[in-house]
Amino acid sequence: MAQDLTILGLESSCDDTAAAVLRGRAILSNVVLRQDDLHAQFGGVVPEIAARAHAEKIDLAVERALAEAGIALRDCDAIAVTAGPGLIGGVLAAVMCAKGLSAATGLPLIGVNHLAGHALTPRLTDGVAYPYLMLLVSGGHCQFLRVDGPDAFARLGGTIDDAPGEAFDKVARLLGLPQPGGPSVEAEAASATGTIRLPRPLLDRPGCDLSFSGLKTAVLRARDMAVAEHGGLPRAIRADICHGFQQAVRDVLAEKSRRAIAACDGLTAFAVAGGVAANTPLRAALRQVADDAGLPFLAPPLALCTDNAAMIAWAGAELHAAGHRDDLTLAARPRWPLDSTAAPMLGSGKRGAKA
Ligand code: KG4
Numbered sequence: 001m002a003q004d005l006t007i008l009g010l011e012s013s014c015d016d017t018a019a020a021v022l023r024g025r026a027i028l029s030n031v032v033l034r035q036d037d038l039h040a041q042f043g044g045v046v047p048e049i050a051a052r053a054h055a056e057k058i059d060l061a062v063e064r065a066l067a068e069a070g071i072a073l074r075d076c077d078a079i080a081v082t083a084g085p086g087l088i089g090g091v092l093a094a095v096m097c098a099k100g101l102s103a104a105t106g107l108p109l110i111g112v113n114h115l116a117g118h119a120l121t122p123r124l125t126d127g128v129a130y131p132y133l134m135l136l137v138s139g140g141h142c143q144f145l146r147v148d149g150p151d152a153f154a155r156l157g158g159t160i161d162d163a164p165g166e167a168f169d170k171v172a173r174l175l176g177l178p179q180p181g182g183p184s185v186e187a188e189a190a191s192a193t194g195t196i197r198l199p200r201p202l203l204d205r206p207g208c209d210l211s212f213s214g215l216k217t218a219v220l221r222a223r224d225m226a227v228a229e230h231g232g233l234p235r236a237i238r239a240d241i242c243h244g245f246q247q248a249v250r251d252v253l254a255e256k257s258r259r260a261i262a263a264c265d266g267l268t269a270f271a272v273a274g275g276v277a278a279n280t281p282l283r284a285a286l287r288q289v290a291d292d293a294g295l296p297f298l299a300p301p302l303a304l305c306t307d308n309a310a311m312i313a314w315a316g317a318e319l320h321a322a323g324h325r326d327d328l329t330l331a332a333r334p335r336w337p338l339d340s341t342a343a344p345m346l347g348s349g350k351r352g353a354k355a
């Protein structure tokens with residue numbers, strides 16, 4: 001049973017080098033070594049720098065995770081590792097490390113889809129039953145998934161261009177606000193006295209797909225108009241633009257969530273994950289959508305919503321319980337759609353192709 005296993009999880013698909021130990025649903029350790037300072041001057045994640053840092057730090061992360069958990073590697077029942085999708089040089093770092101550990105100890109190796117890690121987190125935190133609806137909203141992901149099992153996902157829609165966190169970050173850059181953009185745009189919007197109405201992309205089209213790049217262009221236009229009129233960007237207008245942008249993101253995500261829920265039968269809950277789910281007005285709107293549909297609203301704590309290895313260990317435990325095993329031929333995959341029957345996603349996201 002997933003409940004009884006002790007699993008070591010490894011994650012290096014993006015810009016966090018992470019390792020964690022889980023025993024059942026208890027998180028014995030959850031180590032995340034961030035790389036923000038390495039990429040800050042470039043305004044985005046540089047794949048080569050990320051890969052090198054992962055290769056340097058992954059064994060350190062594992063050592064720390066085992067030490068914090070107070071166990072030895074031989075006390076684990078299996079090793080779970082993100083095998084994709086993500087920046088391939090980074091993914092390889094944890095996959096190679098996990099293979100080495102597995103070869104040395106004979107422990108079973110389980111390759112995990114990074115998106116499945118996010119999508120299964122509400123089972124770790126809340127023990128929710130299948131099927132539930134998951135909205136992933138982060139700097140690199142944006143999709144609706146009906147989660148039917150540890151290896152059974154139906155993608156109902158997603159972004160066709162930018163991920164929402166990416167849009168928040170670009171809008172912050174356009175308006176001269178600090179990175180990461182989400183929290184600074186949210187703070188600026190909170191001081192708005194008015195709002196600037198911006199478009200709600202794809203709301204007029206059926207289905208659950210989303211688009212955020214046009215919204216970013218609308219912000220650029222609003223900024224340039226204000227600058228042309230005032231000879232600079234007045235603080236009050238900047239706040240109104242942030243408010244208008246945040247409202248537009250909130251409205252499209254809420255409406256598309258309503259549609260995704262309506263498209264599914266027998267859901268047990270509506271769950272969100274990803275850094276953007278930290279946005280207070282957005283979270284309130286999504287909670288309302290769940291309430292209106294009579295569903296529990298689940299938003300795991302932020303440390304488990306953003307990239308981490310506890311979610312990979314948990315997904316590994318679920319896959320292990322379902323009989324999945326990999327061996328030393330496990331491949332690192334830059335692309336790995338969770339739902340192979342859904343049309344391919346057109347967009348990528350700032351962190352590289354995600355599905
Ligand atoms: O899940 P995450 O930590 O990393 C990945 O993208 O994998 O998400 C980070 C994204 C960033 O783009 C950040 O601007 C956004 O989440 N974010 C927010 C907020 N806090 C973080 N977006 C909107 N409102 C927030 N309060």
Ligand code: ZN
Pocket residue numbers: 114118138140141306307
């Ligand atoms: Zn992620």
